[in-house]
Amino acid sequence: MSALSFVLTNFWTLLVLAFLGLVALRIVWRVRTYGATRAELRHVLRRSPFYFVVLVFCFFAAAPFLIMFLHSFKTDGDLYRRPQPFVYRQEPTLEHLDALFNNTAYLDFIRNSVLVGVAVVIITLLLSLPAAYALARLTGRWGERAGILMFLVYLVPPTLLFIPMFRIVVLLGLKDSPLSLIVVYPSFTVPFSMWLLQGFFKAVPPELEEAALVDGYNRVEAFLRVVLPLSLPGIISTVVFTFTLTLHEFIYGLVFIANTSQRTLSVGVPTELILGDVYFWQPLLAAALIIAIPVGFAYNLFLDSLVQGFTMGAVKG
Amino acid sequence: MGPLRLGNFPLDNRRLIGALFLTPALLYIVLLVGFPFALSIAFGFSDVTVGNTDLSFVGFRNFLAVWENDIFRQVFETTIRFTLISQVFILIFANILAVIFTQEFTGKWFARFIFILPWATPVSLAMIGWLWMLDTKYSPIDYLLLQMGLLGRGGLLSDNRNLYWLAAPDLAQISVIFVQVWRMTPLATVILMAGLSSIPTDILDQAEVDGSRFMRTLLQIKLPLILPIMVIALLFSMITMFGDMTVVYVLTRGGPVDYTRVLGLYSFQVGIEGGNLAQGAAISLFAFPLLLAMAIFMLRTASRAEVR
Numbered sequence: 001m002s003a004l005s006f007v008l009t010n011f012w013t014l015l016v017l018a019f020l021g022l023v024a025l026r027i028v029w030r031v032r033t034y035g036a037t038r039a040e041l042r043h044v045l046r047r048s049p050f051y052f053v054v055l056v057f058c059f060f061a062a063a064p065f066l067i068m069f070l071h072s073f074k075t076d077g078d079l080y081r082r083p084q085p086f087v088y089r090q091e092p093t094l095e096h097l098d099a100l101f102n103n104t105a106y107l108d109f110i111r112n113s114v115l116v117g118v119a120v121v122i123i124t125l126l127l128s129l130p131a132a133y134a135l136a137r138l139t140g141r142w143g144e145r146a147g148i149l150m151f152l153v154y155l156v157p158p159t160l161l162f163i164p165m166f167r168i169v170v171l172l173g174l175k176d177s178p179l180s181l182i183v184v185y186p187s188f189t190v191p192f193s194m195w196l197l198q199g200f201f202k203a204v205p206p207e208l209e210e211a212a213l214v215d216g217y218n219r220v221e222a223f224l225r226v227v228l229p230l231s232l233p234g235i236i237s238t239v240v241f242t243f244t245l246t247l248h249e250f251i252y253g254l255v256f257i258a259n260t261s262q263r264t265l266s267v268g269v270p271t272e273l274i275l276g277d278v279y280f281w282q283p284l285l286a287a288a289l290i291i292a293i294p295v296g297f298a299y300n301l302f303l304d305s306l307v308q309g310f311t312m313g314a315v316k317g
Numbered sequence: 318m319g320p321l322r323l324g325n326f327p328l329d330n331r332r333l334i335g336a337l338f339l340t341p342a343l344l345y346i347v348l349l350v351g352f353p354f355a356l357s358i359a360f361g362f363s364d365v366t367v368g369n370t371d372l373s374f375v376g377f378r379n380f381l382a383v384w385e386n387d388i389f390r391q392v393f394e395t396t397i398r399f400t401l402i403s404q405v406f407i408l409i410f411a412n413i414l415a416v417i418f419t420q421e422f423t424g425k426w427f428a429r430f431i432f433i434l435p436w437a438t439p440v441s442l443a444m445i446g447w448l449w450m451l452d453t454k455y456s457p458i459d460y461l462l463l464q465m466g467l468l469g470r471g472g473l474l475s476d477n478r479n480l481y482w483l484a485a486p487d488l489a490q491i492s493v494i495f496v497q498v499w500r501m502t503p504l505a506t507v508i509l510m511a512g513l514s515s516i517p518t519d520i521l522d523q524a525e526v527d528g529s530r531f532m533r534t535l536l537q538i539k540l541p542l543i544l545p546i547m548v549i550a551l552l553f554s555m556i557t558m559f560g561d562m563t564v565v566y567v568l569t570r571g572g573p574v575d576y577t578r579v580l581g582l583y584s585f586q587v588g589i590e591g592g593n594l595a596q597g598a599a600i601s602l603f604a605f606p607l608l609l610a611m612a613i614f615m616l617r618t619a620s621r622a623e624v625r
Contacts (some may be wrong), residue, residue, distance in 0.1 A: 026423055047422075054417060054424075057410075058431045060499065064446030065434055067457055070450070085457035131342035138335030146339060148616065153350050155553075155612055157560020159581030160605060163588045163598045164356035167365075187349035190342055217335045248439045250563040251581070255589055266439040281449060288442035292434060293525050299437035300430040303507065311511045 008073055008092045065292060072096065072286035079281060106287055108261045110269035112178050116264060117246045119182045119286060124189040124242050129235075131190075132197035133223050137206070147198065154191035157253045161187075166255050177305035180256040181264065185246050194239045199312030200234025201227060237305035239297050247295065263292060321462050360598035367592040379599035381491035388575055389583065389600065394605075396579040399494055400559050406498045407505050407554055408547070413503065416535060436503035444567035451482035451568070458482070483569050486576040493565060493577045497558055504557070505550040512546030513539060545618050552615040556608060580604050 007014060023044075027163050071079065073092035100106050118133045158165075165184055174180035204227050212222040228235070253267040260272050269287045273280060361379055363372040383389050418429055435443060450458055459479045462468045469478050482492045516539060540547075563580030565571055571578030571586070580600065586598015624625050 050392045050417075050422070053413070054422075054428050057414060057417075058428055061432045061435050061503075064443065064450050065438075065496065067450060068446050080455070083455050083460065083556065085455070085460050124607050125483055127342040130338035134335040134338035139330050139339065143335060143339065146343060150342075150346065152612055152616075153346055155556050155608070156350060156354070157556065157581070157608070159461075159560040159584060160608070161357060163584070163594055164353040164360060166589065167356065167360075167594065168353060186345060186488065190346060194342060215550070219331065244437070250439070250441045250566075251585070254566075255585070270441045270445055271436045285443050285449060288445045289437070291442055293440035295439070296430055296434040296437040298525055299433050300426070303429065303433065307507060307511045307514060310508065311515045 004073070005092045006306075007068070009088045011088075012086065039059070040237040043307050065289060068285040068289040068292075072282050072289060074282060096280075097286055099280075100283035100286055104273055104283065105260050105268060106273075106283075109263060109265045109272075112262060112268075113265040116178050116181045116185065117243045117244065120185040120189055120246045121239055121242050123186050123236075124193050125181070125239070127186065128164045128190050128194040128197055129228070130223075132194045133201050133227060135194065136198045136201035138219075145238075147194070150194050154188060154195065156186070158249070162251050162255050165252065169256050174256070175241055175258050176257050176262055178257070178262055178264070181246075181249075181253060184247060184252055184256070188249075189245055196238045196241070196306070196309040197231070197234065199309040200238070202230040202312050203308070204230050232307055233305060237302040237309065240302050241306060244295055244298065247291070320359045347457075352613075355447075357602060360595050361602050363595050365594045367594060375595075378441075379595050380602075383596060383599045384605065388578075389603075391575055392580055392583045393603065395490075395577065396559060397607075399490075399497065399579060400555055402502065403494050403497045403558060404551055404555055406494075407502050408551060410498070410502045411505035411509050411550065413542075414506040415513055416539075418506065419510055419513045432506075433503050435500045436507075440500060440561075440563045441567055443500060444496070444564055447492075448483075448517045448568060451492055453479060453481050453484055456480070456482060484573055486573055489569055489573055489577050493568060496564055496568065500564075501558060504571045505554050508546060508550035508553060509543060512543035512550075516542050548585050548618040549615060552618075556611055559608065559611075560605065 014205055027040055027044060031037050067085065070086065070088075073094065073096070074088065074097075075090045075093050078088060078090040135143045135150075139146070169180045169184070171228075172180075174183065179262070208226055208230070209222045212226045213219070217225065247264075248266060249264075250266050254265045254271070257263050257267070260268070263272060269284065273284050273287060359372055362374055362376065364375045364378075365372055382522045414432065414537065418425070418432075422428075450456060456479065459468060459482075462474060462480070463472075463478060466472060467474045468480065470476055480488060483489050520538065520542075521534065524538055529538070560581055562579060562585055565577050565579055565582050565583070569577045571582050580603070584600040586601060588594050591597070
């Protein structure tokens, strides 16, 4: 707590110091590796407009998240009375985080989101792994058309379908149950992951499968034992992005499920943590930040893989 | 050995396996997208409500009623305006950022993490941050402007201590567009990055051998080559944004009055909150021809790029 308190009360000083320290460290490291101090300094100066642009963009991207972080630990007095949003005038407190986890349905939301996400990922993989392989290797023009159709389907926005979907969910007796989301979410995750997986499968050299066929495997075995293991990194990144797609979804979750304890994160936090007109700002902002950071981390980790799958999916096989 | 394996066993038959592999996914999609879509059209031509579930045919009555409704006209116009204006900014920023992030530089990993956050965060949660940033009373932006002397008595922007970002008609519209640009730029950037990194290296090597400098390579080789991908990025974000209701649902609920009400939100408010499923379906169906036109345009551009 005292470390956190130190970081929060000196936040901006520490941020600037950390940045300058890193810049200095880099210059020292470069000079020690390559020599030539003046050349290195000139290089840094020449590059500084570039870094300035990067910093400006980063600042705009990060602004609401910085505010979320700075506000999550403020006492009510510090937050509302003659506010100075960027500094702490009172000792930071963990009471709002405590309230978020113990007095609200936040943990329920997390549980529901994870449950829905995992179930949807499993259904999506079962359907889209074989289908993507078929599109990448087995079917000719016919498969190509089906692939384009799938891509089109991914572009149909939920706002076009949520009213009839609502009707169907009610008829199936799934209203107010996360099961409704598990059934409906594959309607956009399957086209999405088929598109990605198809790209990853195309990147596997066909010679390897042919070798497996010559060795006496049949097509299905070649797919299971050669293609799947070789595209494992791609499959993992597909899993990550499919999961986060379900985490992002808002409209179906809002329409299908009305009772608090069954709602998912994206719907539950902005609707249930606000009571009428009363906003509990610190828990709200903390609730958003706690989800944003790990998801952002996962996105960054798998971004190169996503770019690769997207590009390969667009290249004619 | 060859002839023996060619389609003699069912598990080796390419077409059969292909069909078997593809069918479950196709079937699921047809059931889960095709059927609701058909139902949506049926709803549009009926008088179904949450209470009254039988579909009796009422012809074009819903569509006519929606079309003659002044609020709908305004909502439709707002949706198109928001979508078009934000695309201009998204395209400019995404191009700059894609060029930045296809270079190597120190701290790239961290910078990319920061810049990807707006897109990675579930929209509704990111909007909570903006709800506070644009708060009528406590907005940190207003606080900064106040410190700079732009707000408050004698301030350049307003004599009030606050700008009322989400309560003043013009500012609310600007805010919504800004926030949309903020969250959609990373997606367009990633698509453009895919385009930039797929440019064959021999073309770039040749340009370097010929003495082409950075800006020239960028403007005369890279950008023309990724033009088709730029169109894809553009239409991708247009379609996403055109169908979005989350941003305005959390930020403004369509207010003040109707100034930020978009199509998706309006159809939600009429169809679900108001209980009139038929009219809600009719409202969202008005988006379909536009979406279809965008998608067809997108595919034609993409296939032309392949022929190149």
